[in-house]
Amino acid sequence: MHNHSEEHDHDEHHGHKHGSHEGHGHSHAPASFGRAFAVGITLNTTFVVVEVVYGLLSHSLALVADAGHNLSDVLGLFLAWGATVLAKRAATERHTYGWKRSSVLAALANAVFLLVSVGAIGWEAIQRLREPAAVAASTVMWVAALGIVVNGVTALMFMSGRKGDLNVRGAFLHMAADAGISAGVVVAGLVILFTKWFWLDPVVSLVLVAVVVQGTWGLLRDSFNLSLDAVPEGIDVAAVRSFLLGLPEVTEEHHLHIWGLSTTDVALTVHLVLEAGASGAALLHEINEELAEHFQINHATIQWETAGEGECVARKC
DSSP states (O other), X not given: OOOOGGGOOOSTTTOEEEOOGGGOOOOOSOTTHHHHHHHHHHHHHHXXXXXHHHHHHTTOHHHHHHHHHHHHHHHHHHHHHHHHHHHTSOOOSSSTTTTTTHXXXXXXXXXXXXXXXXXXXXXXXXXXXXXXXXXXXXXXXXXXXHHHHHHHHHHHHHHTTTTTOHHHHHHHHHHHHHHHHHHHHHHHHHHHHHHOOTTHHHHHHHHHHHHHHHHHHHHHHHHXXXXXXXXXXXXXXHHHHHHXXXXXXXXXXXXXXXXXXXXXXXXXXXXXEEOTTOOOGGGHHHHHHHHHHHHOOOEEEEEEEEHHXXXXXXXXX
């Protein structure tokens, strides 16, 4: 978590100035996602059982392997759901920001799970290329078609929140990727049914693996960066700095830090140097309004300094 050590002074002149309640926004993820997670977990758990049963009956290793992949989806959904619940927990004296960061960890874990899952599929596909196995194409097609419905419906439930919450985006990508894999399996099954080209099944699997990896890489990068307190994607630090320096009576800024408290909440701390004799109290409302409205920064902490003291702090004297 972010180090606040440079803001330790609490006397009358160097006290932390928190904005009014308008500057402290809350998560933007719709509350209905709790139901989406519950429905998604139920549908996917049922589908895993169906895949295992019909995979064994049709002697289709591909369906059994995909059942394992979908089981990881269920675990991923549980993880993401748990993170959204934990993120709403109230702050305590030990966890002063609450459990908001759990959504970042869930997004990171989801990305890793997805990459490991498609890695296993890719490895299996390579093995099947060496020794193509006979596939009960019609059974595989119908089960895969059911997979399109299950994963497609689940993905649609998360679509509205995929841009505003990285954790929800992880769940959406997981389900959308599975729907794509199932669609590829249906097409491959149809061709195999008429041509007996059993090598087509692993080839299609490898193509889909490449597509999933490409789509997941951004999620992995963004969640990894957030876990290291990097500036969240979409926030222009130069624009924030320009806004702060453009405030009346502000002559300098330093110790500007911007990081994600969660996949939806962004925090900022900064030292602002005022002209001699100026008071920053009147600026707090404007700063919090602008940061929340134009930069989606909803948790700002401002420390005021006079010109001489600001230079001293900047030099760490």
